Amino acid sequence: MGSELAKVAVSGVCKSFSLSDGSVRTVLRDISLELDGRRFTSLIGPNGCGKSTFLGVIAGIIPADSGTVQCANLKNSQPRVGYVWQDYRASLLPWLTAAENVAFPLRLQGESKERRLAAAIAMMQEFMPTVDPRKPCYQLSGGQQQLLCLLRSAVVHPDLLLFDEPFSALDQNRRWSMTTYVERIWQATNAPALFISHDVDEAILLADDIVLMNAEGRIEDRIQNPLPRPRHQKLLTDVQHIKCRDAVIAFLLAQESASNGKTEMIDTLHEEFR
Amino acid sequence: MTKNISQQYNAQGDGERRRQRFSFWFLVGPAVVVFIWQVVHSLAVFDPSLLPAPWTTLAAFVDQFSSGAIFPHLFSTILRTAAGYALASVVGIAAGLLMGASRPVYESTVTVVDFFRSIPVTSLYPVFVLTLGVSHISKIGMVFFASLFIVALQSAYGVHLANQTRRKMAQLYGASRWQVFRLVVFPEALPQTMIGLRIALSYSLIVAVVCEMFMGSETGLGQRIIETYTTYAIPDMYAIILITGILGFGLNRAFEAIEERVIGWAAN
Numbered sequence: 344m345g346s347e348l349a350k351v352a353v354s355g356v357c358k359s360f361s362l363s364d365g366s367v368r369t370v371l372r373d374i375s376l377e378l379d380g381r382r383f384t385s386l387i388g389p390n391g392c393g394k395s396t397f398l399g400v401i402a403g404i405i406p407a408d409s410g411t412v413q414c415a416n417l418k419n420s421q422p423r424v425g426y427v428w429q430d431y432r433a434s435l436l437p438w439l440t441a442a443e444n445v446a447f448p449l450r451l452q453g454e455s456k457e458r459r460l461a462a463a464i465a466m467m468q469e470f471m472p473t474v475d476p477r478k479p480c481y482q483l484s485g486g487q488q489q490l491l492c493l494l495r496s497a498v499v500h501p502d503l504l505l506f507d508e509p510f511s512a513l514d515q516n517r518r519w520s521m522t523t524y525v526e527r528i529w530q531a532t533n534a535p536a537l538f539i540s541h542d543v544d545e546a547i548l549l550a551d552d553i554v555l556m557n558a559e560g561r562i563e564d565r566i567q568n569p570l571p572r573p574r575h576q577k578l579l580t581d582v583q584h585i586k587c588r589d590a591v592i593a594f595l596l597a598q599e600s601a602s603n604g605k606t607e608m609i610d611t612l613h614e615e616f617r
Numbered sequence: 618m619t620k621n622i623s624q625q626y627n628a629q630g631d632g633e634r635r636r637q638r639f640s641f642w643f644l645v646g647p648a649v650v651v652f653i654w655q656v657v658h659s660l661a662v663f664d665p666s667l668l669p670a671p672w673t674t675l676a677a678f679v680d681q682f683s684s685g686a687i688f689p690h691l692f693s694t695i696l697r698t699a700a701g702y703a704l705a706s707v708v709g710i711a712a713g714l715l716m717g718a719s720r721p722v723y724e725s726t727v728t729v730v731d732f733f734r735s736i737p738v739t740s741l742y743p744v745f746v747l748t749l750g751v752s753h754i755s756k757i758g759m760v761f762f763a764s765l766f767i768v769a770l771q772s773a774y775g776v777h778l779a780n781q782t783r784r785k786m787a788q789l790y791g792a793s794r795w796q797v798f799r800l801v802v803f804p805e806a807l808p809q810t811m812i813g814l815r816i817a818l819s820y821s822l823i824v825a826v827v828c829e830m831f832m833g834s835e836t837g838l839g840q841r842i843i844e845t846y847t848t849y850a851i852p853d854m855y856a857i858i859l860i861t862g863i864l865g866f867g868l869n870r871a872f873e874a875i876e877e878r879v880i881g882w883a884a885n
Contacts (some may be wrong), residue, residue: 404789426789433782437882438804448790450800479882499790 347416348380349502351535356400356410358393358560370396371560374410378503378535383526385538385546387591388556389598394539397556398505401537402426417502418534425496425534429508431489435480442467442476444491448499466494470524486517490524497528504529504536511541518542519576522549526573543595547587548574555594558602566590669852677852678859687860693836694825694864697753701760702821706814708761709768713813716769717776717806718798727773734766738820739827751833756825763824764817771813775806808883811876818872822865838864 353376359369370393378384386394399405401412402424414422428434435444442463443450449459464476471490474483480491489509496504506525510518522545529536540546547553553566568587570578578584651671657663658670669677681687716723716730738759745762749755779802787801829839838861845854 402789404785421791423791424789426786428782428786430782433780434786436783436801436804438807438880447787447800451787451790451792451796481882495790 349417349534350380350415351378351401351503352376352411352413352415353378353401354411354413356397356412357408358396358400358405359408369560371400371407374556374560374562376537376554376562378537380533380535382551383529383536383538383549384552384554385540385550386554386556387540387543387546387595389558389595389602390541392556392558393560394556395507398426398507398537398539401503402505414502418500419502422502423499425499425501425504425532427489427492427496427504427506427509429511431485431492431509431512432481434492435488437479437481439480440477441474441480441483441487441491444480445476445494445498447495452499462498463494466498470494470528485513486521489513489521493524493528497532501532501534504532504534506536506538506540508539508541510545518545523573523575525549530572543588543591544579544584547584547591548576548578553587553591555591558598564590564594667851669855673852674855674859677856681853681856681860687841687857690836690838690841690857691860691864694822694829694838694861697756697760697828697837698821698825698868701757701825702764702818704757705761705764705768705817705821709765709813709817710772710810712765713769713772713810714776714798714803714806716773717779718802723773727770730766730770733762734770738763738824742828742831746832756828756832756834759828760821760824763820767820768810768813768817771816772806772810775809776802778809779805808880811880815869815872815876818868819865822861822868826861 353374356371356374357369358371359367361367374397376384386397388394396405400407400410403412436447439447442460445463445466446454446459449462450456454462460476467474467476471487471494474487480488483491489512493509509525510521513521525536525538526549538546538549547568550568553568554562555564555566557563566587568583570581570583654668654671658665658668662668716726741762742759745755745759749758783801783805784797787797792800826837826839826842828834829837830843834840838857841857842854842861845851845857
């Protein structure tokens, strides 16, 4: 407790899976990362490099082979995690109303119906005032449903926020307004945030720290985005943003060429990007 | 603008969408059936005493109610159907959830359950008579048996189909195993369970009526159909068949109304 912001220190996390053919695949190699409430961290890496597994390990829903996750200055007696999945449809409960979905974590904690709904409705009025909280959640648009998931992750006063490609299932024009919501909700909770996305622009736009994970599941580089907050779409053309993007794209292209060996083709592509 | 859109959604949703409004086209089908019936009767395709006119049958139908003669039988059939069905639903859902939740339980029972589901329960009629006699109990027992396994199996499938992300979500937000089951897995198994319950409802009425026909009964619609048949009270026989049909139709409609309320969300 106290005025100090929460800190989460991940150190030496390793994880491998045994495949059905008997071989072992290592997806995380000695990952260490420090997160604190003032900074928003985006994790970028090629497909299948273990980003989602890493989030699951930090959240405690996937057991790691080794390594530790330590939290300091917790708001709660037990560390609480807010998590937003890519597939909002599969993570909401369609038999509940919008407000009951947002309040669901409070229900699990044994909060009375009155109190948990009041908390959920207050959040909904702040972030989505046009939506009737008593509506069944499946009647809302995709963006509104994902916003419910964001509010649900914040309703528990989390010590850590994890975003697993939260915008991938939304159409492009929705995504820019969603970045704003993510930033606002994150700032309202004061919790460290870790964000995964395939979209380089939105990952950079949200982040203070950009962590690059390579195909072997190792952290290869870290980049900082010093742009002021709140972040908005216009910053996409800011020179700082473009610097970050160049570095990230160079990294992703290098990963790509390392994986399929078609160096020449990638080089020409790279030229075009610049 | 946004408001208008959300109002439209409201009008479509909340279960309104599937409720049929009344239209006179619904009367066309029944009218055609009655017309064909009348033509077949008038042309004497079958002996007219064996296929009475719709009008004669309707008179017998009205008489069944105005004299009150049908009520004890109607009541008796409803009671047997309801008792067997209700018991099968409770036991079947409980067993099915258990089968769905535990792999060893599922694997050790599924063959037996699937086998008993596949036996036409009417072929077990002698077994029920030999063990339970010709009482109410044996008839309710057969209804129960006919419904139990299909309900259990569908309910187990429902648990198997439950979405893994939702389960993980609940665990992440601190749900106990019991909370995961009660608040996530159980509601998610409901649509599939309702399929089992719907099939079982039809089975229940069929089996109850067949039992009444052949299992030494003194009451019931099935008993009345056989009795009017053997005593050659043909218009009464058709009237009671009609009543049995209306009962089945009403049960299905009632089930649909309940289904809409319970799992209306699943249609989306």
